């Protein structure tokens with residue numbers, strides 16, 4: 001394995017900080033997650049942590065922020081992150097991270113803490129698994145848009161439909177879906193207990209986990225106008241700071257696409273004290289990478305060969321691809337990745 005790292009390095013030496021994103025750590029899928037590609041089994045997660053401790057140097061957000069010239073990080077630095085605040089982070093992931101001495105950032109949506117509601121992705125997933133895609137399409141029709149084709153899969157909901165609708169249309173869709181499912185959303189969320197409680201967030205922060213911002217209600221940030229930032233960005237940050245007793249210094253984009261990091265949002269994040277912004281397009285971060293465009297690799301693998309491929313090889317190939325596209329002017333201004341090249345954090349097809 002060490003020889004393979006050396007070979008990987010020969011064709012792109014600039015790859016510096018490895019960032020990895022996990023979501024739900026669970027041996028079993030529920031109707032709320034089945035088909036979303038967000039669950040890693042505890043045994044695969046433990047194998048990944050062993051892989052990190054054997055071949056990498058796990059670092060904290062503070063180490064990344066302190067690396068002002070791009071040369072302060074140890075060789076093969078790896079930063080572990082979790083998105084979406086699943087309860088399994090407290091039950092399964094945090095004890096394993098502590099066991100291996102691996103720090104991590106938890107990017108949370110305050111709206112769903114204490115299971116006060118269901119995140120839109122989990123609601124859609126539940127509807128599709130329990131009632132079928134026809135129920136999803138019926139809720140889509142409530143939006144009254146003629147340009148939205150029939151949806152055939154969860155992937156199409158998250159990667160095509162959600163990014164194309166406004167905040168208002170999103171509310172109409174989710175209200176219609178809740179009604180069609182015949183559920184009381186809060187009651188169902190309480191019964192399922194999918195997410196962390198506020199008390200658990202405080203305990204995790206006290207034990208050294210960094211708490212990060214992931215928007216208040218988990219949406220595609222391209223649909224936000226500057227008027228929405230107070231509700232989705234600032235409110236979430238303030239609530240998380242109150243729970244953790246520590247400053248929230250980082251932000252991860254729901255769905256991980258650079259398209260969602262608009263200039264207005266980036267300016268707002270910088271002005272409001274977010275010192276690092278994370279995407280999930282699985283592209284290698286070069287040495288001295290812009291801290292407001294740090295990329296992460298989504299992985300659910302528990303085998304060394306696959307982890308090596310996903311963390312060492314594929315991000316380098318994507319970085320090379322992006323450089324080639326950029327040199328030919330094929331990457332639109334303001335985007336990091338060529339059209340079709342971004343890999344959302346959800347639905348990674350590994």
Ligand SMILES: [Zn+2]
Pocket residue numbers: 083084214218253254255
């Ligand atoms: Zn998310």
